[in-house]
Amino acid sequence: MVQNKPLKIVYCIPSLAVVGGGQRILAIKANYFVEEFGYEIHVIVTDNGKISPYFHLHPSIQIHNLDINYDRVVPLYKRFFSYFHKRCLHKRRLNACLKQLMPDFTILMLRRELSFIMDMADDSIKIAENHFERHSYLNNANYGLLHYFPKFVWRKWQKIQIECLKRIQRFVVLTYEDEKQWFELDNITVIPNPLTFIPEHKSFCNSKQVIAVGRYVNQKGFDLLISAWQMIASKHQDWTLKIYGDGPLREMLQRKVIDAGLSDSCKLEFPVKDIAAKYAKSSVFVLSSRFEGFGLVIVEAMACGLPVVSFDCPCGPKDIISDHVDGILVKTGDVEELARQISYLIEHDEIREQMGKRALENVQRYKIENIAILWRDLFNALLQEKNNK
Structure with missing residues (x-):
């Protein structure tokens, strides 16, 4: 049975203050969810939380700043201990924020939260979004101190990421081609990104x-x-x-x-x-x-x-x-x-x-109205699964 009250959704993303594809897509979807579906949307950030979002957000969307600032420059000799201190702080503050908000869904952008999100004390359904294809995510992502370590550490990290994704209730990828690459997982849904604009003018394809x-x-x-x-x-x-x-x-x-x-x-x-x-x-x-x-x-x-x-x-x-x-x-x-x-x-x-x-x-x-329906259907299906347990 699907609930009647408006859904409460939390997005976790490092920052809204930068010009990035993930930030733009989040803003488009979140604004549509509020305006058309009446959802309650919250965004939790770890960095640059005091800077206004680059992309417009509906006034009702609340931003919660955990004030971790992973990207703040520290001397090299302090970097290792600083990073793990920030991770502990991140986990503790995120847990407190989710316990306070008690959302229906927590949506991750495959960043640092992935390794501990299933340990949070709230009861929300966890969804991870992948905005890259598998190879670039597992091999080219810049995750903290990992680039200082040898390849076997990278391979171990990759295995840990896969195990974390197995625990997530749903893993959303952008293409059917990418879905096939995640052969270890059986919790995948394909939902592409929406169009970011509706152009006023169209090409006649007659210019050179x-x-x-x-x-x-x-x-x-x-x-x-x-x-x-x-x-x-x-x-x-x-x-x-x-x-x-x-x-x-x-x-x-x-x-x-x-x-x-x-x-x-x-x-x-x-x-x-x-x-x-x-x-x-x-x-x-x-x-x-x-x-x-x-x-x-x-x-x-x-x-x-x-x-x-x-x-x-x-x-x-x-x-x-x-x-x-x-x-x-x-x-x-x-x-x-x-x-x-x-x-x-x-x-x-x-x-x-x-x-x-x-x-x-x-x-x-x-178009956003078509992509939003796919998300709404996914939310309803996951709630149905949860209620049937």
């Missing part, structure tokens, strides 16, 4: 511009995209590639553009707030990532009516794109094929426009 968006880091594969564009530019001299982003590889990528003689046709643009307007002025979106957790930029581009050419990397593109229907999937790392498929859409106006229209139709399943 290709667009890519993302951080200038190795994961995004912009070095591969520039190599592909080098194969395209001489044949299609009236077309331009614009890559919106920033990051530690900007200088390296700019040098690659110059060395390839692409300064006139390939532009490294800084991030803009209204990225939807840039999508609308383009005709093709390209994702050249080596791996993704979901590929939210694909969904954003499709919502603006753009066909997508994407590496078939883990995880996300295969779940989002219907190959040769609303986009084109290319074997990850195959630069020549990436160039060939971008050129194909450049050269075939009608196919490009048809794919863009189908992309706009197919992406509607990611």
Whole structure:
């Protein structure tokens, strides 16, 4: 029997004061849950709790600052003891906060709480959200002092993480492809991220511009995209590639553009707030990532009516794109094929426009009202299971 009173949900996240995908998605979902479902939402943070959230939150959403500040810089000789002192403090303060709030659900972002969340004294149902694919979470996540230790410690940590996830009532991942990678677990539900905006303008796919968006880091594969564009530019001299982003590889990528003689046709643009307007002025979106957790930029581009050419990397593109229907999937790392498929859409106006229209139709399943229903159904199902015990 599902309860009639409004659900009380607690989110645990390190900080709301930073510009991150997890923070943006949390804000979108939490605001919708309050406004449309009448849920009572609380957010517990460990760091930067005195700084206002970057993304707008409904006035009724309460923020609770545990004031742990893991990221506060301390001398190296104190770092080990400081970290474990903060973990003990974190566990004690989180337990007290949850006992006071007594939520129906506590939702984690797979951070430090995971190792002790099932030891909390409250009776809430625990859900963990994974915003990365398995490989990047278990191998590339920066967890405190672990990078100081040898590989066998990492392997032990990975096993502990799996055991912690087995104890959680439900583990939510973003894609069916990622679900298959967590073969040890039988408590998984797939719920993708929602669209982050509803664009005012759509692309007519008739400009001579290709667009890519993302951080200038190795994961995004912009070095591969520039190599592909080098194969395209001489044949299609009236077309331009614009890559919106920033990051530690900007200088390296700019040098690659110059060395390839692409300064006139390939532009490294800084991030803009209204990225939807840039999508609308383009005709093709390209994702050249080596791996993704979901590929939210694909969904954003499709919502603006753009066909997508994407590496078939883990995880996300295969779940989002219907190959040769609303986009084109290319074997990850195959630069020549990436160039060939971008050129194909450049050269075939009608196919490009048809794919863009189908992309706009197919992406509607990611609207927040549809994603929120999946979450509501999960909440109700878990409450039913709990009440039947």
